[in-house]
Amino acid sequence: MKPRHKRIALIAGGLASVVLAAVLTLNALDSNIALYVTPSEVAAGKSPQGKAFRIGGLVKESSIKRQDLKVNFVITDGAKDISVTYTGILPDLFKEGKGAVIQGRLGGDGIFAATEVLAKHDENYMPPEAQHALDQAKKANAK
Amino acid sequence: MTPELGHFALILAFVVCTAQGVLPLVGAQQGRQKWIALARPAAQTQFLLIAVSFACLAQAFLANDFSVSYVANHSNSQLPTMYRFSAVWGGHEGSLLLWVLMLAGWGAAVSLASRQLPEVMVARVLAVLGLVGIGLLAFVLFTSNPFERMLPAAAEGRDLNPLLQDPGLIYHPPLLYMGYVGMSVAFSFAIAALISGRLDAAWARWSRPWTTAAWIFLTLGIALGSWWAYYELGWGGWWFWDPVENASFMPWLVATALIHSLAVTEKRGAFKNWTVLLAIAAFSLSLLGTFLVRSGVLTSVHAFATDPRRGVFILALLVIVIGSSLLLFAWRAPKVNAGGNFGLVSRETMLLMNNVLLVVATGSVLLGTLYPLLIDALGMGKLSVGPPYFNAVFVPVMVPLLLLMAVGPMAHWKHADLKAIARRLRVSMALSVIAGIALPLLMGAWTPLTAMSSLLAVWIAASGVFQVMDRLKSGNPPASFWGMQVAHFGIAVFVIGVAMVGGYQEEKDVRMEPGDTVQVGGYSFRFLGVKSVPGPNYRAARGNVELSKDGRLLKTMHPEKRKYFSSEMPMTEAAIDAGFTRDVYVSLGEQLDDKGAWSVRVYYKPFVDWIWGGCVLMALGGLIAILDRRYRLRVKADARIPAGVAA
Numbered sequence: 166m167k168p169r170h171k172r173i174a175l176i177a178g179g180l181a182s183v184v185l186a187a188v189l190t191l192n193a194l195d196s197n198i199a200l201y202v203t204p205s206e207v208a209a210g211k212s213p214q215g216k217a218f219r220i221g222g223l224v225k226e227s228s229i230k231r232q233d234l235k236v237n238f239v240i241t242d243g244a245k246d247i248s249v250t251y252t253g254i255l256p257d258l259f260k261e262g263k264g265a266v267i268q269g270r271l272g273g274d275g276i277f278a279a280t281e282v283l284a285k286h287d288e289n290y291m292p293p294e295a296q297h298a299l300d301q302a303k304k305a306n307a308k
Numbered sequence: 309m310t311p312e313l314g315h316f317a318l319i320l321a322f323v324v325c326t327a328q329g330v331l332p333l334v335g336a337q338q339g340r341q342k343w344i345a346l347a348r349p350a351a352q353t354q355f356l357l358i359a360v361s362f363a364c365l366a367q368a369f370l371a372n373d374f375s376v377s378y379v380a381n382h383s384n385s386q387l388p389t390m391y392r393f394s395a396v397w398g399g400h401e402g403s404l405l406l407w408v409l410m411l412a413g414w415g416a417a418v419s420l421a422s423r424q425l426p427e428v429m430v431a432r433v434l435a436v437l438g439l440v441g442i443g444l445l446a447f448v449l450f451t452s453n454p455f456e457r458m459l460p461a462a463a464e465g466r467d468l469n470p471l472l473q474d475p476g477l478i479y480h481p482p483l484l485y486m487g488y489v490g491m492s493v494a495f496s497f498a499i500a501a502l503i504s505g506r507l508d509a510a511w512a513r514w515s516r517p518w519t520t521a522a523w524i525f526l527t528l529g530i531a532l533g534s535w536w537a538y539y540e541l542g543w544g545g546w547w548f549w550d551p552v553e554n555a556s557f558m559p560w561l562v563a564t565a566l567i568h569s570l571a572v573t574e575k576r577g578a579f580k581n582w583t584v585l586l587a588i589a590a591f592s593l594s595l596l597g598t599f600l601v602r603s604g605v606l607t608s609v610h611a612f613a614t615d616p617r618r619g620v621f622i623l624a625l626l627v628i629v630i631g632s633s634l635l636l637f638a639w640r641a642p643k644v645n646a647g648g649n650f651g652l653v654s655r656e657t658m659l660l661m662n663n664v665l666l667v668v669a670t671g672s673v674l675l676g677t678l679y680p681l682l683i684d685a686l687g688m689g690k691l692s693v694g695p696p697y698f699n700a701v702f703v704p705v706m707v708p709l710l711l712l713m714a715v716g717p718m719a720h721w722k723h724a725d726l727k728a729i730a731r732r733l734r735v736s737m738a739l740s741v742i743a744g745i746a747l748p749l750l751m752g753a754w755t756p757l758t759a760m761s762s763l764l765a766v767w768i769a770a771s772g773v774f775q776v777m778d779r780l781k782s783g784n785p786p787a788s789f790w791g792m793q794v795a796h797f798g799i800a801v802f803v804i805g806v807a808m809v810g811g812y813q814e815e816k817d818v819r820m821e822p823g824d825t826v827q828v829g830g831y832s833f834r835f836l837g838v839k840s841v842p843g844p845n846y847r848a849a850r851g852n853v854e855l856s857k858d859g860r861l862l863k864t865m866h867p868e869k870r871k872y873f874s875s876e877m878p879m880t881e882a883a884i885d886a887g888f889t890r891d892v893y894v895s896l897g898e899q900l901d902d903k904g905a906w907s908v909r910v911y912y913k914p915f916v917d918w919i920w921g922g923c924v925l926m927a928l929g930g931l932i933a934i935l936d937r938r939y940r941l942r943v944k945a946d947a948r949i950p951a952g953v954a955a
Binding site (some may be wrong): 168171174175179182183186189190193194196197198199200201219221231233234252253254255257258260268294297 | 649651652657660664665668671672675676679689690691692693694696697700701704705817818819876877878879880897898900907909
């Protein structure tokens with residue numbers, strides 16, 4: 166094989182694998198992203214249908230109700246409340262009145278079935294998405 | 309007084325560092341011997357000054373000087389002494405001071421261990437390190453001064469985040485930073501070579517041990533972080549594809565590519581431009597990692613309260629570093645000759661494929677990590693990219709990489725015979741297919757993923773054995789050969805760990821009253837209740853869980869739920885019974901009623917320790933490779949590396 170052909174073969178092989186990787190990657194990205202939605206947006210019916218998404222907000226005061234491993238609580242942005250149900254052990258920093266981010270799907274009954282409650286490492290930390298939801302609700306109120 | 313001394317030392321270090329960054333560089337261009345000779349003493353002085361500064365901060369912590377606001381925010385008089393020391397890097401300011409200490413430390417190490425290098429080269433390398441140092445020292449001094457006083461002084465400190473009160477966290481940040489910052493040495497060698505226009509085999513040879521050393525620290529740092537997350541967070545996972553984990557993983561992937569491409573540049577003089585680009589990328593990704601962690605732009609389980617304004621500074625630094633090095637590259641690269649030719653089937657090609665795959669893997673991780681930031685910056689909403697994305701793109705890239713890993717070392721430089729390689733791999737092939745069928749069945753269930761992983765692991769391990777046997781026939785192989793074999797074997801061990809945990813772990817979240825028993829993974833766990841126990845700066849609810857198998861009591865495990873006095877934050881301490889072929893893992897959730905019932909999480913994790921064991925083997929392989937004699941030989945200025953030298 167001539168050096169020129171060799172180079173062409175190498176470049177072609179490289180390009181083909183890059184294209185393949187790009188297609189696989191974008192495909193995977195498309196099917197594995199979870200949108201952040203604020204409680205107000207969920208209440209307005211603007212959440213993705215039949216797809217998992219994330220809600221940020223505050224855990225409403227005295228809304229946590231436990232029955233064995235099943236937990237019900239309300240997540241709020243100050244304007245709208247969303248009822249959430251979760252089964253399992255909650256992270257240490259999950260508390261009423263504190264910010265939280267949860268992932269799951271909205272059921273037909275309007276109750277959000279959480280599959281994941283995100284843990285934080287610092288008690289003074291406010292998840293940016295929870296803060297965002299509160300700010301949005303405040304803005305909407307001011308109008 | 310001590311904090312002021314520390315601050316003063318840091319300012320002096322900044323001045324010395326500026327001299328180190330400018331004078332030797334100019335001296336090297338203009339041939340001024342005195343300015344060139346300044347590089348070594350400047351690097352050593354700078355390190356000493358930062359060490360003094362660091363010691364002053366440590367002293368403030370050990371003496372509970374709560375008039376220093378950083379100390380007051382990250383320590384407490386009840387904090388045990390060893391955590392008071394590790395609290396020095398428990399927050400933003402201190403961890404950056406550790407960063408610059410490491411940077412100066414690498415600089416000092418280069419200045420001491422580079423006797424065999426030409427003076428001009430050393431001057432340029434140390435100057436580039438100095439230039440990087442200027443940026444970071446300015447960052448510490450102007451935005452994140454750890455010595456700032458607080459008036460009036462606090463009566464008591466706010467305490468170190470309880471999550472960080474753990475032995476793993478004493479070692480994890482320093483190791484990881486050693487690795488991150490160590491990439492600056494590979495970067496400096498590359499930039500120095502670009503400036504001098506001498507991108508040759510000698511440059512690659514000098515650069516190799518430093519790159520490998522940084523890679524070892526990075527490997528151990530990441531492994532330790534993963535192990536810490538596993539036992540400390542109480543979630544039993546070892547990798548979450550969390551943005552901050554990715555931030556440390558991307559430099560690792562690129563550094564791994566760099567190690568392999570440096571081998572080609574040293575042995576065959578090829579891939580020079582590519583190697584330089586990788587060195588720039590590895591360090592840029594380290595800086596990017598620092599930016600991601602320290603700016604608070606990401607939602608992550610690692611996200612601690614941070615100050616976004618600081619992010620702007622690092623971002624600017626990042627732009628300057630990447631921009632100027634790429635400019636320099638664009639200016640110099642066309643003058644570099646292409647180096648040795650090689651056949652389509654050759655070790656060069658194999659290593660090229662290794663590089664392409666590792667870079668593609670890095671790109672996919674980078675995309676998933678930055679995508680949410682990009683979309684948010686464009687005002688298109690907030691979103692997150694979950695672990696399924698990373699698994700979906702990462703695994704398909706890793707499979708060919710691992711397959712080639714067994715073939716590459718068997719290929720000759722320049723031109724290899726594919727048929728001969730295939731013949732030598734026949735037995736490995738047979739063994740790996742058998743393993744792919746049998747190992748999953750032995751574990752209880754056959755799945756494509758565990759079969760593939762078992763096959764790959766045995767494929768790598770078996771061909772490694774054949775490579776060693778072949779090599780021994782032609783005399784005693786050099787240390788670098790053994791290093792490669794050990795590191796590759798570490799990958800095989802790692803793959804087994806990942807596959808077995810992924811395929812066969814069992815997990816149960818249950819409600820348990822005293823006397824209840826739960827079965828997981830063939831083990832039975834009997835919950836005896838929870839007692840309140842005092843600790844040095846916390847009070848713990850301590851569970852008693854009897855672990856038994858086939859009716860035989862093995863041990864009593866004590867998972868804890870701690871409440872620290874100084875904060876409201878509860879902490880879960882899992883109880884783990886570690887073993888060669890499995891871990892069992894119990895952690896307490898929360899108390900469910902007055903009768904002593906708790907929610908309890910129980911795991912069975914087969915072969916999980918192989919994950920970290922594999923990482924340790926990789927690091928060990930790197931260490932052996934560094935010890936190779938040829939790195940310590942004095943290289944003549946115009947020494948030519950004879951063609952066709954086998955590794």
